[in-house]
Amino acid sequence: MKYQIIDNVSDLEEVCRFAREAEAVMLDTEFVRIRTYYPQLxxxxxxxxxxxxxxxPTVIDDMSAFxxxxxxxxxxxxxHACGEDLxxxxxxxxCAPFPMVDTQLMAAFLGHGLSTGFAALVQEYLDIELDKSESRADWLARPLSDKQLDYAAADVFxxxxxxxxxxQKVSEAGWxxxxxxxxxxxxxxxxxxxxxxxxxLDIKGAWQLQPEQLAILKPLATWRMKEALRRDLALNFVFKEQDLWAVARYGMxxxxxxxxxxxxxxxxxxxxxxxxxxxKKAQKQPKDEWPAKIDRLMDYPGYKQQFKALKDQVKKASQASGLATEFLxxxxxxNQFLSWVWKKDRDAERLPDVMQGWRKELLGDKLNALMK
Structure with a gap:
């Protein structure tokens, strides 16, 4: 496994020029995200x-070729498993890579669990055991060790x-x-x-609060997020979520x-x-400006029965297709689907996942029929 270190603009332009002649390229990133809001490449x-x-990228001042x-x-x-890479x-x-395909998703179409790791797939399909001991390394420190570089190279090799x-397998299966x-x-x-x-709305337990308390939580959460973005600091390193909730709950x-x-x-x-x-400012807010109480789907009449009916339909589709229920x-x-039906009146402009693409014919239309 041979690789080259690219640490200047001219070499970067050259490798990217060659890469753009290929039909497909393999990509991965190593980053650090401990205290920051944004991942550090x-x-x-x-x-x-x-x-x-x-x-x-820590030493190249012009990444436009990439x-x-x-x-x-x-x-x-x-x-592979590129959510954080995106x-x-x-x-x-x-920007995001375009066009792009994720091998973890490809594997899911072959019946693998949605969270199947790269090393597990390499072991199964290539019979090669990868060393993943460097996965938590500090990728911002320099110099990077030979072990780190070998680890990183293996992920795309x-x-x-x-x-x-x-x-080949996904194409043969029609997916x-x-x-x-x-x-x-x-x-x-x-x-x-x-x-x-x-x-x-993303604060855990926000649904437990009354409109008067939400009137406090809303500006607090807005302030915390803006502070996190401004300082590039993880939200809980600005102010802990549970503490923010408590301030709103008790009007501290x-x-x-x-x-x-x-x-x-x-x-x-x-x-x-x-x-x-x-x-104090929020407590002076007029009652007609308070946020509405947060309605949970599970509190709607018949939620448990309706969810079970949907889940049963998913199991049938899973058995027929060979795809894992959690992936389907x-x-x-x-819950996104139920919210679309109950709260959004089946708005065609805001379709849930199951009513789009490949899921619609396989599953979505059947789920929709159950709700009529």
Missing amino acids: GLIQLFDGERLSLID ESLLNDGAVLKVL EVFRNAFG YLAPLFELLE WDAALQESELLVDKRGVKTDPDNAY TSQKQMEKEGFDIRAIRRHGERIIAIV ASKKQL
């Missing part, structure tokens, strides 16, 4: 079938033969177009950004009360006054 692995390149490769519609980009690319380059095998659709759906989902004004307006509840003293010192000001329609996707 440390290394890019690129394999065009002949040249394996480890690109160091951005052009990402956007080249004539070259298929192959990745976020890395969007943050670093403002073995991706190529794995992709060839999976492509190739569906695999491309599912990969595109993943790109779309990972591209959705949370609106800071709606960040309160003193730092002593926060200390008594066991909040992080550093967070209180840094943000206490700001939080108290937000709470996860609990989240079934």
Whole structure:
């Protein structure tokens, strides 16, 4: 397994020029995300079938050649379990690989579980055992060790033969177009950004709060997200989610009360006054401006029975297709469907996953019929 380190613009332009002549390229990234809101890109692995390149974006000041490769519609980009990689690319380059296929999704169309790892597939299909001991390494530190570089290179070197095998099997099974659709759906989902004004809806336990308390939680959650974005800091490193909920729940307006509840003293010192000001302002908000109570689907009449009926239909589709039930329609996707029916009046502009693409004919239409 030979590879070259790419640490300057001219070499990057050369490897990207060769890569754009290939029908498909293998891609992967190594990044660090511990305290930051955004993933910090440390290394890019690129394999065009002949040249394996480890690109160091920390020292190259012009990555436009790589951005052009990402956007080249004539070259298929192959990745594995690429949800976070998509976020890395969007943050670093403002775009996602196009067109793209995910081998984890391809494997799911062959009956594998949706979370099947790369090493497990390489073991099964190529009979090669990969060393994954460097998966938690610090990819921003320099120099990178030979062990780290070998580990990173292996992720795209073995991706190529794995992709060839999976492509053949998926095509023979008639799922190739569906695999491309599912990969595109993943790109779309990972591209959705949370609106800071709606960040309160993502706070665990928000549904437990009354409108008066939500009127406090909403501006607090908006402030926390904007602060996280501004400082590139993970949300809980700005202010812990459970503490934010408690402030809204009890309408806290003193730092002593926060200390008594066991909040992080550093967070209180840094943000206490700001939080108290937000709470006091929210408490003066007119009642007609309070957010609506959050309705949970599971509290709707007949939810359990309806969900079970949908789940039974998913099992039938699973038995007929050979696809895992969780891949066909996860609990989240079934709830998305129910929300579409009950809360969105089957809005054609906001179709749930099961009413789009390959899922619609296989499963979605049957689920929809059950709800009539």
